[in-house]
Amino acid sequence: MTSAAPPALLPASVDATLALLTANGYLAERALATVTFLALRMGRPLFLEGEAGVGKTEIAKVLAAALGRRLIRLQCYEGLDIASAVYEWNTAAQMIAIRLAEAAGDTDRDRLAADIFAERYLIKRPLLQALEPEVSGAPVLLIDELDRADEAFEAYLLEVLSDFQVTIPEFGTIAAPHPPIVIVTSNRTREIHDALKRRCLYHWVDYPSAERELAIVKSKVPGISAALSAQVVAFVQALRAQDFYKSPGVAETLDWATALTELDARSLTPQLVGDTLGALLKYQDDIARMQGDTMQKLVKEATAQ
Structure with missing residues (x-):
């Protein structure tokens, strides 16, 4: 039986970080590569803000794959609590243990209490899992869309991100032997408190330039022609200059390019764009705003590239 490959070493420079990301399919701007390098070297969480679909989540996936680390993802949502994010006790198993002890005549309450709050009854959720040692090295912890969680949960994160430990009243304090690599993302639907931001290095992930998006x-999108890819990027870049409720991100650009390739498209036409606009725009009001002269104009400009 062959042993698992050892984890990759952390990059030694900004250039090495940029090369690492590029080699794993993430074409980052230098500023993002710089703050990523610093977060890795300093052991600080990296807080990424930006519009949805610009690649904030992807960087955590790429880092985990590139460094040979386990990826642990905590998807935030309204109402997220400690039981879902950190830990909870397996109460069903605890009740069975209590009934078995009673049936066996075990009346030592202190010993029974110590037994039912042992680690084997502890259900570990993402934040607690991220504090455990891994053979492949400290995992990559992705706390995704923190702005969707309640402020109370955000406050709870302060202990985790400050000391990389979790305190469980019945069990004790669990601390990470090696801090995980932490990526926190936000789509900025609400402001994140300064107390949490101070514990992180920060970067705003913007829409890419036309050159980088191309x-x-x-x-x-393998197989897409040079002409069509240039038209797709030109159209999307022009689209972001419009007054939409939600402009398309890079994820939508890739979806649209893939859809056009599946349709064997060679060049954009108003009919083709109208038929596939749902891959780019996700709100009916935005789609309706694109009908008529606006679409004709943007298609004409994109195909003139």
């Missing part, structure tokens, strides 16, 4: 499309 490189991303060519990398992620």
